[in-house]
Amino acid sequence: MEGVVVEEHASVAGGAVVAPGTIVGKAQLWAGNPAMFVRDLTAEEQSLNLRVSEEYYELGQTHRNEFLPYGTMYQDSERALDELKKHMKVLEEKEEEEKRNATSS
Numbered sequence: 001m002e003g004v005v006v007e008e009h010a011s012v013a014g015g016a017v018v019a020p021g022t023i024v025g026k027a028q029l030w031a032g033n034p035a036m037f038v039r040d041l042t043a044e045e046q047s048l049n050l051r052v053s054e055e056y057y058e059l060g061q062t063h064r065n066e067f068l069p070y071g072t073m074y075q076d077s078e079r080a081l082d083e084l085k086k087h088m089k090v091l092e093e094k095e096e097e098e099k100r101n102a103t104s105s
Contacts, residue, residue, distance in 0.1 A: 007028075
């Protein structure tokens, strides 16, 4: 989309091929190959697009460091969870042993 301007609340359909220098006007829907004006978006559609965009942004922020090569947070958290499970198992076994020793005394 070289040199394309997409104005506020506008939407370009997935797979659309927008010609260089095109201006997609405010609150317009464009689609096709080549992309062409389809219709104006309703206020409800504009609101929905904004909410979905915000949700995608938040999801991206949540997961931005999980995947290589940029981060190993996911792998680190999996290793930490495995270690925690092992530790919990050891503690449970000790607790059971203490209960057995207390009842046999």
